[in-house]
Amino acid sequence: MPIALTVFQGRAGDHNDLAMPGAQSIGAHLARLLGLEATCIGTPEKSLNTGWRIELDHAMPALRDVQERFEEIFARGLRPLSATSRCAVSIATLPVVARHRKDACVVWFDSHADLNTPESSTTGYLGGLALSGPVGLWNTGFGSGLDLGNVILVGQRDLDPFEVDLINSGKVRHIKPGPDLAAVLEGAIAGRPVYMHLDCDVLNPGIVPTDYVHPDGLSLDDLKGACAAMARSEVIGAEIAEFQNSWSPDGAPVSPAPLLDALAPIINSLRYGR
Numbered sequence: 463m464p465i466a467l468t469v470f471q472g473r474a475g476d477h478n479d480l481a482m483p484g485a486q487s488i489g490a491h492l493a494r495l496l497g498l499e500a501t502c503i504g505t506p507e508k509s510l511n512t513g514w515r516i517e518l519d520h521a522m523p524a525l526r527d528v529q530e531r532f533e534e535i536f537a538r539g540l541r542p543l544s545a546t547s548r549c550a551v552s553i554a555t556l557p558v559v560a561r562h563r564k565d566a567c568v569v570w571f572d573s574h575a576d577l578n579t580p581e582s583s584t585t586g587y588l589g590g591l592a593l594s595g596p597v598g599l600w601n602t603g604f605g606s607g608l609d610l611g612n613v614i615l616v617g618q619r620d621l622d623p624f625e626v627d628l629i630n631s632g633k634v635r636h637i638k639p640g641p642d643l644a645a646v647l648e649g650a651i652a653g654r655p656v657y658m659h660l661d662c663d664v665l666n667p668g669i670v671p672t673d674y675v676h677p678d679g680l681s682l683d684d685l686k687g688a689c690a691a692m693a694r695s696e697v698i699g700a701e702i703a704e705f706q707n708s709w710s711p712d713g714a715p716v717s718p719a720p721l722l723d724a725l726a727p728i729i730n731s732l733r734y735g736r
Contacts, residue, residue: 465732466540467492468531472504472524474548475517475588477673480706482506484671485545488702488718492543495722496733500545503528514580514588517550518602521588525554529604532558541732542699549576549592549661549703556596557605559657559699560612566698567612567654569647571685572661573676575618575625577634582624590622610634614650616643616688617664620676639680644687648694656692658700658728660685662721670721671706671713682724689727697731 469489471482489500504524510517528546532555535542546555549572556568570576576593579600583590591600597613598606610628615636621629629636635650637643663672666679680688702725707715722729 464539464541465496465498465543466535466538467496467498467500468528468542468544469500469502470504470524470528470544470546470551471502471506472521473507473509473517474521474525474550475514476509476548477511478706478711479506479509480671480708480711481547481673481704483707483715484705484718485547487707487715488545488705488722491718491722492545492729495729501531503531513586514583514591517588521550522603525551525604529554529558536562541697542701543729543732544701545705546701546703549589549659551703552592552659552701553595553602554604555701556593556608560596560607560609561605563655563657563698565655566657567614567651568608568657568659569614569616569651569692570659571616571664571680571688572618572659573620573663573674573679574661575615575621575629577625577628578622579624582622584622612654614647616647617680619678620674639678639684643680643684644691647688648691651692651695653695655696655698657698658692660700660702660725661704662702663704670718671709671716672704673706682720686724686727689725693727693731697728700725700728700732
């Protein structure tokens with residue numbers, strides 16, 4: 463099977479301690495579904511919930527390990543399927559994707575654009591800088607190389623002024639939630655290979671537990687339709703972020719099975735090819 467399954471378990475700008483067990487749960491479900499053993503990167507630690515610089519410094523060792531893991535995956539001609547806990551892990555993964563597959567577009571499903579820089583951010587949250595580093599808007603220490611023209615934003619509805627200006631400049635494509643999302647997305651991909659990033663807060667509130675809650679998002683049917691559209695191109699990898707294991711710190715675990723069912727077209731494309 464051409465899939466390399468990875469579960470990220472280190473800190474990566476966490477506000478709370480729910481995404482690390484969430485990623486572990488996704489990894490376990492995928493391992494059973496695919497008959498694969500997941501490679502675990504990092505060790506769970508208590509969240510710091512502080513500014514981006516401190517968060518990045520603490521995350522560096524695990525992020526370097528996951529970047530090395532991605533280099534190995536691509537060098538072996540495999541396709542990465544990853545449960546990455548928080549969006550900030552993309553600081554390490556996407557530069558590798560861009561190095562090995564410059565022809566691919568990154569489809570970024572998220573209620574946020576994550577295109578702020580340390581200077582433009584009003585919160586100082588590391589996750590809000592997750593995509594801007596790989597496209598070269600600031601130096602993360604993990605490289606860049608991803609062209610903004612190869613980024614397609616999908617589902618964003620909580621945008622900061624810097625990000626709005628970037629979208630309005632035409633340098634990056636933005637597809638809002640709507641009934642024609644899948645068709646518009648397929649047109650934007652235009653036959654290019656696809657790497658998918660999913661932040662679960664792109665979904666409507668109440669579908670799965672996430673750190674952020676923003677109304678007017680995607681349904682699971684919307685997500686599945688978008689995945690089917692992407693699967694009509696070559697899918698070179700996918701990462702699933704921001705799935706929290708429960709609705710509250712002391713709550714019962716929530717199964718990721720409905721989410722993974724919506725992702726079935728992407729998972730099957732990775733598994734069997736186009």
